[in-house]
Amino acid sequence: MIRTAVIGYGLSARVFHLPFIRRQPELELVAISSRQPELRQDYPQLQHFDEGAALIDGCDAELVVITAPNDSHFALARQALEAGRHVLVEKPFVVTSAEGEALITLAERRQRTLAVYHNRRFDGDFLTLQELVQQGRLGEIRYFESHFDRFRPQPRARWREQAGAGSGILYDLGPHLIDQAQALFGTPQAITGRCRELRTGAESTDYFHLLLHYPEREVVLHSSPFCAAPTLRFMVQGTQGSYCKYGLDPQEDALRAGSLPDGADWGREPPSQYGQLHTADGSETVATLPGDYRRFYGSLVRALQQGSRCR
Structure with missing residues (x-):
């Protein structure tokens, strides 16, 4: 032990x-x-x-x-x-x-x-995307867009949103998106970033838009506190097709609600959140692999x- x-x-x-x-x-x-x-x-x-x-x-x-x-x-x-x-x-x-x-x-x-x-290397949507890439179903990836948006138009009184070293949404959610991009594509040659405090009264960064520079593709990582619409998670475009996915992995909500990470259904998404694969031959729904932080x-x-x- x-x-x-x-x-x-x-x-x-x-x-x-x-x-x-x-x-x-x-x-x-x-x-x-x-x-x-x-x-x-x-x-x-x-x-x-x-x-x-x-x-x-x-x-x-x-x-x-x-x-x-x-x-x-x-x-x-x-x-x-x-x-x-x-x-x-x-x-x-x-x-x-x-x-x-x-x-x-x-x-x-x-x-x-x-x-x-x-x-979040073990989010179901990311595992699904990794499998699509490894199977070559998208061809060579030329454009990759990854979002972690929320609808939180008012700042909250918590340390993550107060002024200070390590606070703000880039330190909070940015590591997830950056790590996933590096897991797929390796270390970029350079990074360009736009970080803002867009909410009235915000004390720390609540919006970011990052461009990771690779010689063969465009990679965009994005987070906004004003997304009230269905949340885009991935938009991936390659030489053989595109993959579009909305919604977030269900594990966090389940854990917040008190569920324990057990059982065969742990980390499974409802079919209504499955992503879409589009190719020259048509479109198909891609079942999301179960996520598993375990x-x-x-x-x-x-x-x-x-x-x-x-x-």
Whole structure:
């Protein structure tokens, strides 16, 4: 069993991490840090700490999962690595590239696994798109457009939307879109970005439009807080056809509603949200593969057991 501790007890920990840690048989949850009073009621059997730094110093966890605010990721991850722990950091990894490079160097020196929680590599729509690309059904991709839009026209009083290092929608949702694009196409030659505060009273970026520059294709990553229409997720155009997909993977909504990630139907989309493939021969509906965030923690466990990188 891999003794595991979680720093933070906000939405990220409760929705995206704890349900998967609890169902992963190789992981033993031993400690959580948070000042939220409900923590001790929800997990009375665990060690409790008010601060993440105290958790790292005071528990015997082998793996530390960091879900604290973005601007604290670097300091906490560095402390955990220096203490000889493996580390999983919620996205964004850190707030500057220099911090990221320093942590990678430290993890290599300490021979510890260091991973970022890119769970949306296991969104059903992205898995479906990957399969279409691998099967060659779209030919050579020439245009790729990826959206993560919402209808939130009023700013909210939460740290993610306040002014400060690591706040704003680019740090919040941008890592998902950038990671998926890199998984498909590799590292771009350059990036052009337009980041704005479009909502009245906004203190941090709430809109972005990124262009990832590749020699053979156009890649557009986009997020807007004013999308009240059905949400475009992917528009992909290739030499053999196009794929258009609306709607978001259902796993987040299910987790927020309290569902546990179990059962054969986990991560399945309703047929009404399936995407469309268009070719010279006509159009067809493409059933979305089931999404499965469980695969991330399964991959992390294998990496820890084998001493390899998490993929």
